[in-house]
Amino acid sequence: MKKNQWLRLGLLALATTIALPAVAQRKGKAKSKVATVVAKPKAGHYLIQGTAPAEANGKWVYLYTNSGTALDSVKVVGGKFHFERPVGGDGIVANLIVPRSFSLSFIPEEGVIKAPLEAEAATGTPLNDIRAQKVKEEIALSSGVKEKLMKLRSDKTLSDQQKEEGMEKVVKEYYAQILPGVLADLKAHRDDALGYYALQTLLAQEDIDLAKAEGYLKEVSESLRNEETIVKQVERLRRLEATKPGAQFVDFDGVDDASKPVSLSCYVGKGHYVLVDFWASWCGPCRREIAHLKKVRDAYTDKGLVILGAVVWDKMEDHLQAMKDLEITWPQIFNDKDATDLYGIAGIPQLILFDPSGKIVARDLRGDMVNAQLDEILKTTGGKL
Numbered sequence: 001m002k003k004n005q006w007l008r009l010g011l012l013a014l015a016t017t018i019a020l021p022a023v024a025q026r027k028g029k030a031k032s033k034v035a036t037v038v039a040k041p042k043a044g045h046y047l048i049q050g051t052a053p054a055e056a057n058g059k060w061v062y063l064y065t066n067s068g069t070a071l072d073s074v075k076v077v078g079g080k081f082h083f084e085r086p087v088g089g090d091g092i093v094a095n096l097i098v099p100r101s102f103s104l105s106f107i108p109e110e111g112v113i114k115a116p117l118e119a120e121a122a123t124g125t126p127l128n129d130i131r132a133q134k135v136k137e138e139i140a141l142s143s144g145v146k147e148k149l150m151k152l153r154s155d156k157t158l159s160d161q162q163k164e165e166g167m168e169k170v171v172k173e174y175y176a177q178i179l180p181g182v183l184a185d186l187k188a189h190r191d192d193a194l195g196y197y198a199l200q201t202l203l204a205q206e207d208i209d210l211a212k213a214e215g216y217l218k219e220v221s222e223s224l225r226n227e228e229t230i231v232k233q234v235e236r237l238r239r240l241e242a243t244k245p246g247a248q249f250v251d252f253d254g255v256d257d258a259s260k261p262v263s264l265s266c267y268v269g270k271g272h273y274v275l276v277d278f279w280a281s282w283c284g285p286c287r288r289e290i291a292h293l294k295k296v297r298d299a300y301t302d303k304g305l306v307i308l309g310a311v312v313w314d315k316m317e318d319h320l321q322a323m324k325d326l327e328i329t330w331p332q333i334f335n336d337k338d339a340t341d342l343y344g345i346a347g348i349p350q351l352i353l354f355d356p357s358g359k360i361v362a363r364d365l366r367g368d369m370v371n372a373q374l375d376e377i378l379k380t381t382g383g384k385l
Helices: 005-013 126-142 145-153 160-188 193-203 210-217 228-242 284-303 316-326 338-342 368-378
Strands: 031-034 045-051 060-065 070-075 080-086 094-098 102-106 111-116 253-255 261-263 274-279 306-311 332-334 350-354 360-365
Touching: 060 080, 070 080, 102 111, 126 145, 126 160, 126 193, 145 160, 160 193, 160 368, 193 210, 193 228, 210 228, 228 338, 253 332, 274 284, 284 306, 284 316, 284 368, 316 332, 350 368, 360 368
Parallel strands: 031 070, 045 111, 274 306, 306 332
Antiparallel strands: 045 080, 060 070, 060 094, 094 102, 253 261, 274 350, 350 360
Protein backbone atom coordinates (compact mmCIF):
# COMPACT_ATOMS: atom_id res chain seq x y z
CA MET A 1 0.00 0.00 0.00
CA LYS A 2 1.63 3.17 -1.17
CA LYS A 3 0.15 5.52 1.38
CA ASN A 4 -1.58 5.39 4.75
CA GLN A 5 -4.91 3.79 3.77
CA TRP A 6 -6.52 4.39 7.14
CA LEU A 7 -5.93 8.12 6.85
CA ARG A 8 -7.00 8.11 3.22
CA LEU A 9 -10.24 6.26 3.92
CA GLY A 10 -11.07 8.76 6.61
CA LEU A 11 -10.57 11.65 4.18
CA LEU A 12 -12.54 10.24 1.29
CA ALA A 13 -15.31 8.20 2.88
CA LEU A 14 -17.10 10.94 4.74
CA ALA A 15 -15.13 14.18 4.53
CA THR A 16 -17.58 15.62 7.00
CA THR A 17 -15.15 16.83 9.65
CA ILE A 18 -12.20 18.86 8.49
CA ALA A 19 -10.89 20.14 11.83
CA LEU A 20 -8.49 17.78 13.57
CA PRO A 21 -8.64 16.95 17.29
CA ALA A 22 -5.72 19.28 17.93
CA VAL A 23 -7.76 22.10 16.45
CA ALA A 24 -10.78 21.13 18.49
CA GLN A 25 -8.78 21.41 21.68
CA ARG A 26 -7.09 24.69 20.88
CA LYS A 27 -8.38 27.65 22.87
CA GLY A 28 -8.97 30.67 20.68
CA LYS A 29 -9.79 34.25 21.52
CA ALA A 30 -13.22 33.98 20.00
CA LYS A 31 -16.11 35.94 21.39
CA SER A 32 -18.11 33.83 23.85
CA LYS A 33 -21.85 34.03 24.49
CA VAL A 34 -24.79 32.09 25.87
CA ALA A 35 -27.35 30.79 23.36
CA THR A 36 -30.41 32.89 22.60
CA VAL A 37 -33.26 31.65 20.43
CA VAL A 38 -33.50 33.28 17.00
CA ALA A 39 -36.11 32.18 14.46
CA LYS A 40 -34.72 33.68 11.27
CA PRO A 41 -31.36 35.21 10.31
CA LYS A 42 -30.82 38.65 8.85
CA ALA A 43 -30.40 38.96 5.10
CA GLY A 44 -26.92 37.82 4.09
CA HIS A 45 -26.48 35.83 7.30
CA TYR A 46 -26.69 32.20 8.27
CA LEU A 47 -28.24 30.91 11.46
CA ILE A 48 -27.04 27.70 13.11
CA GLN A 49 -29.84 26.00 15.02
CA GLY A 50 -27.84 23.40 16.85
CA THR A 51 -28.84 20.52 19.06
CA ALA A 52 -26.65 18.39 21.30
CA PRO A 53 -26.96 15.27 23.47
CA ALA A 54 -27.54 15.67 27.19
CA GLU A 55 -23.87 15.12 28.03
CA ALA A 56 -23.02 18.34 26.13
CA ASN A 57 -25.22 20.56 28.30
CA GLY A 58 -23.19 23.30 29.91
CA LYS A 59 -20.29 22.77 27.51
CA TRP A 60 -19.08 25.26 24.93
CA VAL A 61 -19.46 24.80 21.19
CA TYR A 62 -16.64 26.44 19.25
CA LEU A 63 -16.92 27.62 15.67
CA TYR A 64 -13.78 27.19 13.58
CA THR A 65 -12.86 27.98 10.02
CA ASN A 66 -11.75 25.12 7.83
CA SER A 67 -8.11 26.05 8.52
CA GLY A 68 -8.59 25.99 12.29
CA THR A 69 -9.10 29.66 13.16
CA ALA A 70 -11.48 30.18 16.11
CA LEU A 71 -14.41 32.44 15.18
CA ASP A 72 -17.02 32.22 17.91
CA SER A 73 -18.34 30.14 20.78
CA VAL A 74 -21.62 29.54 22.59
CA LYS A 75 -22.74 27.42 25.54
CA VAL A 76 -25.12 24.50 25.11
CA VAL A 77 -28.26 25.12 27.18
CA GLY A 78 -31.08 22.59 27.34
CA GLY A 79 -29.55 20.61 24.51
CA LYS A 80 -29.56 23.58 22.14
CA PHE A 81 -27.23 26.30 20.85
CA HIS A 82 -27.34 29.01 18.19
CA PHE A 83 -24.96 31.06 16.04
CA GLU A 84 -25.85 33.85 13.65
CA ARG A 85 -23.10 35.18 11.43
CA PRO A 86 -22.67 36.93 8.07
CA VAL A 87 -22.08 34.70 5.06
CA GLY A 88 -18.72 35.06 3.37
CA GLY A 89 -16.42 35.64 6.28
CA ASP A 90 -16.28 32.11 7.68
CA GLY A 91 -14.87 30.33 4.66
CA ILE A 92 -16.22 27.74 2.27
CA VAL A 93 -16.58 25.13 5.03
CA ALA A 94 -16.71 25.62 8.80
CA ASN A 95 -16.72 23.34 11.83
CA LEU A 96 -18.63 23.11 15.09
CA ILE A 97 -16.54 21.58 17.86
CA VAL A 98 -17.17 20.47 21.41
CA PRO A 99 -13.61 19.64 22.48
CA ARG A 100 -12.97 15.90 22.85
CA SER A 101 -16.67 15.16 22.26
CA PHE A 102 -18.32 16.27 19.03
CA SER A 103 -17.38 17.70 15.65
CA LEU A 104 -19.66 18.64 12.77
CA SER A 105 -18.70 20.19 9.45
CA PHE A 106 -21.15 22.46 7.62
CA ILE A 107 -21.35 24.89 4.72
CA PRO A 108 -21.84 28.54 5.81
CA GLU A 109 -24.73 29.30 3.47
CA GLU A 110 -27.47 31.93 3.85
CA GLY A 111 -30.50 30.62 5.71
CA VAL A 112 -31.27 28.43 8.69
CA ILE A 113 -28.84 25.54 9.12
CA LYS A 114 -29.86 22.64 11.34
CA ALA A 115 -26.81 21.21 13.10
CA PRO A 116 -27.33 18.16 15.35
CA LEU A 117 -23.85 17.55 16.76
CA GLU A 118 -24.33 13.78 16.84
CA ALA A 119 -25.28 13.71 13.12
CA GLU A 120 -23.00 13.10 10.15
CA ALA A 121 -23.97 16.30 8.35
CA ALA A 122 -25.88 19.56 8.70
CA THR A 123 -29.10 20.28 6.75
CA GLY A 124 -31.55 23.10 6.06
CA THR A 125 -30.00 25.04 3.16
CA PRO A 126 -29.58 23.89 -0.46
CA LEU A 127 -25.89 23.00 -0.40
CA ASN A 128 -26.03 21.50 3.08
CA ASP A 129 -29.01 19.35 2.09
CA ILE A 130 -27.19 18.06 -0.99
CA ARG A 131 -24.09 17.39 1.08
CA ALA A 132 -26.09 15.50 3.72
CA GLN A 133 -27.57 13.22 1.07
CA LYS A 134 -24.14 12.57 -0.42
CA VAL A 135 -22.71 11.74 3.01
CA LYS A 136 -25.55 9.27 3.54
CA GLU A 137 -24.76 7.60 0.22
CA GLU A 138 -21.03 7.52 0.96
CA ILE A 139 -21.64 5.89 4.34
CA ALA A 140 -23.77 3.22 2.69
CA LEU A 141 -21.04 2.51 0.13
CA SER A 142 -18.25 2.42 2.69
CA SER A 143 -20.08 0.38 5.33
CA GLY A 144 -18.10 -2.77 4.63
CA VAL A 145 -14.79 -1.23 3.64
CA LYS A 146 -13.31 -0.71 7.09
CA GLU A 147 -14.39 -4.19 8.14
CA LYS A 148 -12.62 -5.68 5.12
CA LEU A 149 -9.45 -3.70 5.85
CA MET A 150 -9.39 -4.77 9.49
CA LYS A 151 -10.00 -8.40 8.55
CA LEU A 152 -7.09 -8.33 6.11
CA ARG A 153 -4.83 -6.63 8.62
CA SER A 154 -5.52 -9.27 11.29
CA ASP A 155 -5.26 -12.30 8.96
CA LYS A 156 -2.24 -14.23 10.25
CA THR A 157 -2.22 -16.52 7.21
CA LEU A 158 -1.17 -13.62 4.93
CA SER A 159 2.28 -12.11 4.54
CA ASP A 160 2.72 -8.37 5.04
CA GLN A 161 2.93 -7.89 1.29
CA GLN A 162 -0.27 -9.89 0.71
CA LYS A 163 -2.04 -7.77 3.34
CA GLU A 164 -0.86 -4.56 1.71
CA GLU A 165 -1.93 -5.74 -1.74
CA GLY A 166 -5.32 -6.85 -0.43
CA MET A 167 -5.95 -3.58 1.38
CA GLU A 168 -4.94 -1.59 -1.68
CA LYS A 169 -7.41 -3.57 -3.77
CA VAL A 170 -10.26 -2.89 -1.31
CA VAL A 171 -9.63 0.84 -1.32
CA LYS A 172 -9.30 0.98 -5.12
CA GLU A 173 -12.63 -0.80 -5.45
CA TYR A 174 -14.20 1.77 -3.15
CA TYR A 175 -12.78 4.63 -5.20
CA ALA A 176 -14.09 3.03 -8.38
CA GLN A 177 -17.57 3.17 -6.88
CA ILE A 178 -17.50 6.79 -5.75
CA LEU A 179 -15.35 8.43 -8.44
CA PRO A 180 -18.07 8.96 -11.10
CA GLY A 181 -20.15 10.98 -8.65
CA VAL A 182 -17.13 12.87 -7.32
CA LEU A 183 -16.01 13.87 -10.82
CA ALA A 184 -19.54 15.00 -11.64
CA ASP A 185 -19.58 17.16 -8.50
CA LEU A 186 -16.27 18.73 -9.45
CA LYS A 187 -17.65 19.89 -12.78
CA ALA A 188 -21.08 20.93 -11.50
CA HIS A 189 -19.80 22.77 -8.43
CA ARG A 190 -16.50 24.30 -9.51
CA ASP A 191 -16.92 27.32 -7.24
CA ASP A 192 -18.70 26.12 -4.11
CA ALA A 193 -18.27 23.82 -1.13
CA LEU A 194 -19.47 20.69 -2.94
CA GLY A 195 -16.70 21.19 -5.47
CA TYR A 196 -14.30 21.67 -2.59
CA TYR A 197 -15.31 18.35 -1.01
CA ALA A 198 -14.99 16.64 -4.41
CA LEU A 199 -11.52 18.11 -4.95
CA GLN A 200 -10.41 16.95 -1.50
CA THR A 201 -11.54 13.42 -2.26
CA LEU A 202 -9.78 13.36 -5.62
CA LEU A 203 -6.54 14.63 -4.11
CA ALA A 204 -6.72 11.81 -1.55
CA GLN A 205 -6.78 9.03 -4.14
CA GLU A 206 -4.36 6.16 -3.73
CA ASP A 207 -2.78 6.67 -7.14
CA ILE A 208 -2.86 10.48 -7.15
CA ASP A 209 0.22 12.24 -8.46
CA LEU A 210 1.09 15.84 -9.18
CA ALA A 211 0.08 15.69 -12.84
CA LYS A 212 -3.39 14.34 -12.01
CA ALA A 213 -3.81 16.87 -9.24
CA GLU A 214 -2.98 19.75 -11.55
CA GLY A 215 -5.56 18.43 -14.00
CA TYR A 216 -8.25 18.48 -11.32
CA LEU A 217 -7.24 21.97 -10.26
CA LYS A 218 -7.92 23.26 -13.76
CA GLU A 219 -11.55 22.18 -13.38
CA VAL A 220 -12.28 24.46 -10.41
CA SER A 221 -12.26 28.18 -9.69
CA GLU A 222 -9.26 30.09 -8.44
CA SER A 223 -10.91 30.52 -5.05
CA LEU A 224 -11.13 26.74 -4.58
CA ARG A 225 -7.56 26.27 -5.75
CA ASN A 226 -6.45 28.78 -3.13
CA GLU A 227 -8.24 27.12 -0.21
CA GLU A 228 -5.60 26.51 2.46
CA THR A 229 -6.28 22.78 2.83
CA ILE A 230 -6.17 22.30 -0.95
CA VAL A 231 -2.90 24.22 -1.19
CA LYS A 232 -1.43 21.99 1.51
CA GLN A 233 -2.57 18.80 -0.22
CA VAL A 234 -1.02 19.91 -3.51
CA GLU A 235 2.19 20.99 -1.80
CA ARG A 236 2.47 17.55 -0.25
CA LEU A 237 2.19 16.02 -3.71
CA ARG A 238 4.96 18.33 -4.90
CA ARG A 239 7.13 17.06 -2.06
CA LEU A 240 6.29 13.48 -2.96
CA GLU A 241 7.28 14.15 -6.56
CA ALA A 242 10.58 15.64 -5.42
CA THR A 243 11.37 12.65 -3.20
CA LYS A 244 10.25 9.73 -5.33
CA PRO A 245 12.61 6.81 -6.05
CA GLY A 246 15.59 7.99 -8.06
CA ALA A 247 15.69 11.44 -6.46
CA GLN A 248 18.52 12.58 -4.25
CA PHE A 249 17.81 12.76 -0.52
CA VAL A 250 16.59 16.00 1.03
CA ASP A 251 18.47 16.84 4.21
CA PHE A 252 16.87 17.86 7.49
CA ASP A 253 18.22 18.69 10.93
CA GLY A 254 17.20 17.51 14.37
CA VAL A 255 18.66 16.27 17.62
CA ASP A 256 19.69 12.84 18.79
CA ASP A 257 18.54 11.15 21.98
CA ALA A 258 21.07 13.19 23.94
CA SER A 259 19.63 16.40 22.42
CA LYS A 260 22.79 17.00 20.38
CA PRO A 261 22.42 18.44 16.85
CA VAL A 262 22.34 15.87 14.07
CA SER A 263 21.15 15.77 10.47
CA LEU A 264 20.07 13.16 7.94
CA SER A 265 23.27 13.80 5.98
CA CYS A 266 25.29 12.48 8.92
CA TYR A 267 24.10 9.02 7.84
CA VAL A 268 22.76 9.15 4.28
CA GLY A 269 25.15 9.41 1.35
CA LYS A 270 28.08 8.02 3.32
CA GLY A 271 28.71 4.86 1.31
CA HIS A 272 26.11 2.48 2.76
CA TYR A 273 22.45 1.69 2.21
CA VAL A 274 20.39 3.45 4.88
CA LEU A 275 16.87 2.46 5.91
CA VAL A 276 15.09 5.41 7.55
CA ASP A 277 12.02 4.73 9.66
CA PHE A 278 9.75 7.75 10.20
CA TRP A 279 7.83 6.92 13.38
CA ALA A 280 6.36 8.13 16.69
CA SER A 281 6.01 6.56 20.12
CA TRP A 282 2.19 6.85 20.15
CA CYS A 283 1.76 5.15 16.75
CA GLY A 284 0.63 1.52 17.14
CA PRO A 285 1.62 0.40 13.62
CA CYS A 286 5.01 2.08 14.14
CA ARG A 287 5.63 0.12 17.30
CA ARG A 288 4.65 -3.12 15.56
CA GLU A 289 7.03 -2.32 12.71
CA ILE A 290 9.89 -1.94 15.22
CA ALA A 291 9.66 -5.68 15.96
CA HIS A 292 10.32 -6.44 12.30
CA LEU A 293 13.09 -3.86 12.08
CA LYS A 294 14.93 -5.71 14.83
CA LYS A 295 14.93 -8.78 12.58
CA VAL A 296 16.17 -6.63 9.71
CA ARG A 297 18.92 -5.30 11.96
CA ASP A 298 20.01 -8.81 12.92
CA ALA A 299 19.98 -10.03 9.32
CA TYR A 300 21.46 -7.14 7.38
CA THR A 301 23.54 -4.71 9.46
CA ASP A 302 26.55 -7.02 9.33
CA LYS A 303 26.31 -6.66 5.54
CA GLY A 304 26.56 -2.88 5.83
CA LEU A 305 22.97 -1.72 6.22
CA VAL A 306 22.41 1.29 8.47
CA ILE A 307 19.03 1.69 10.19
CA LEU A 308 18.02 5.16 11.32
CA GLY A 309 14.91 6.34 13.13
CA ALA A 310 13.36 9.70 12.24
CA VAL A 311 11.10 10.66 15.14
CA VAL A 312 8.18 12.86 14.07
CA TRP A 313 4.99 14.31 15.61
CA ASP A 314 6.19 13.28 19.06
CA LYS A 315 7.48 14.50 22.41
CA MET A 316 11.05 13.79 23.44
CA GLU A 317 10.12 12.31 26.81
CA ASP A 318 7.62 9.92 25.19
CA HIS A 319 10.16 8.99 22.54
CA LEU A 320 12.86 8.19 25.08
CA GLN A 321 10.46 6.00 27.04
CA ALA A 322 9.51 4.13 23.87
CA MET A 323 13.19 3.60 23.03
CA LYS A 324 13.62 1.97 26.42
CA ASP A 325 10.41 -0.07 26.30
CA LEU A 326 10.99 -1.33 22.77
CA GLU A 327 14.73 -1.86 23.27
CA ILE A 328 15.65 0.05 20.12
CA THR A 329 19.38 0.11 19.43
CA TRP A 330 19.74 2.11 16.20
CA PRO A 331 20.36 5.89 16.13
CA GLN A 332 17.56 8.44 16.02
CA ILE A 333 16.92 11.94 14.70
CA PHE A 334 14.18 13.81 16.56
CA ASN A 335 12.48 16.21 14.13
CA ASP A 336 8.91 17.09 15.07
CA LYS A 337 7.59 18.35 11.72
CA ASP A 338 10.04 19.40 8.98
CA ALA A 339 11.01 15.85 8.04
CA THR A 340 7.48 14.79 7.15
CA ASP A 341 6.81 18.00 5.24
CA LEU A 342 9.99 17.64 3.18
CA TYR A 343 9.15 14.08 2.17
CA GLY A 344 5.39 14.58 1.70
CA ILE A 345 4.58 12.10 4.44
CA ALA A 346 0.92 11.97 5.49
CA GLY A 347 0.99 8.80 7.56
CA ILE A 348 3.44 6.76 9.59
CA PRO A 349 5.27 4.46 9.76
CA GLN A 350 7.04 5.43 6.56
CA LEU A 351 10.19 3.54 5.63
CA ILE A 352 12.50 4.96 2.96
CA LEU A 353 15.61 3.20 1.66
CA PHE A 354 18.56 5.29 0.41
CA ASP A 355 21.49 3.98 -1.64
CA PRO A 356 25.16 4.63 -0.77
CA SER A 357 25.18 7.88 -2.79
CA GLY A 358 22.04 9.20 -1.11
CA LYS A 359 19.52 8.45 -3.85
CA ILE A 360 16.09 7.17 -2.85
CA VAL A 361 15.70 3.51 -3.76
CA ALA A 362 12.19 2.86 -2.43
CA ARG A 363 9.49 4.39 -0.24
CA ASP A 364 6.47 2.99 1.56
CA LEU A 365 8.26 -0.19 2.62
CA ARG A 366 6.68 -2.37 5.30
CA GLY A 367 7.48 -5.71 6.88
CA ASP A 368 8.66 -8.38 4.44
CA MET A 369 8.88 -5.78 1.67
CA VAL A 370 12.05 -4.49 3.34
CA ASN A 371 13.69 -7.91 3.21
CA ALA A 372 12.65 -8.48 -0.40
CA GLN A 373 14.12 -5.12 -1.43
CA LEU A 374 17.40 -5.72 0.38
CA ASP A 375 17.74 -9.27 -0.95
CA GLU A 376 17.38 -8.02 -4.52
CA ILE A 377 20.08 -5.40 -3.92
CA LEU A 378 22.45 -7.95 -2.42
CA LYS A 379 22.31 -9.96 -5.67
CA THR A 380 23.95 -7.06 -7.49
CA THR A 381 26.37 -5.75 -4.86
CA GLY A 382 28.40 -8.81 -4.01
CA GLY A 383 26.59 -9.30 -0.72
CA LYS A 384 27.37 -5.81 0.61
CA LEU A 385 25.03 -3.00 1.58
